[in-house]
Amino acid sequence: MTSYLSHSVAETEAFAARLAAHLRPGDVVAYRGGMGAGKTAFTRGLAAGLGVRGEISSPTFAIVNEYRGPVNLYHFDMYRVLDIDDVETTGFFDYLERGDSILAVEWSENVEAILPPETITVTIEPEGEDCRRITVENLQIDKRRES
Template identity: 40%
Template sequence: MVATEANSSLTSHSSEETRRLGACLAPLLQPGDVIVLTGDLGAGKTVFAKGIADGLGASGEVTSPTFVILHQLKGRLTLYHFDLYRLESAKEFVALGFDDILYGDGVSVLEWGDKFPDQLPSERLELVFHFDDGDERRIEVRAEDERWQQVVREWTARC
């Protein structure tokens, strides 16, 4: 992993490294944390979520939940892995009862969570995945509140 100056961007050189980044973030996560993964199709969002599951010791396989919208995996903390790609509106999001999960006792990882930003807590970590040269991925890190900024500092220092 290569971090830029203000930890506003990370570079991963392989899918294995992307997965390790997720695993390295997991020990820093707390109940109620929300992580939004967005960016190019196939750029590593699900691979990163697999890493978080690894780091949480979650049992079960992490796959893209596109057709089922949510996978739940038990580990140190419960991982709620969402894929909001197929949802059409914020009404659908709310009607499915996601508020109860987002503000619950697990960690929520939302692929395509940028579709409904007003339904998400303002205290969240946002990661935007981009293709770079070859297998490289550039991951933009957006941490607006103080806690997430501290988590990002610890994450990039240890990984």
């Protein structure tokens, strides 16, 4: 588990960009955090770290935004997902089966039961007025270096 205290949106994006260097195609990154916690800012940094160019926005109404780069990034918003039938309509399982991209999942609490066991969890919590505590779990950096 890694924990980081961010003092700004720019620091959140920079931390996410550094994390992206440790991701591999097929990884799922599940976000936890309330409304306005910084999940979309984190995704902007993740995208930058993956070499994705262009505007990154919240997929609240689209359910999924697709970003092309050296490694594609698919950014899901599961806020309105209520059951497994809703997940099916997002195409999530199709993206998951590809294994050639990174999946970032906002409101992952709503789909926790269907996430792969090796899912990397990023929790973003307010800590003071302008700070966020970012905690990353299940990122096996040492194992990845060996393979």
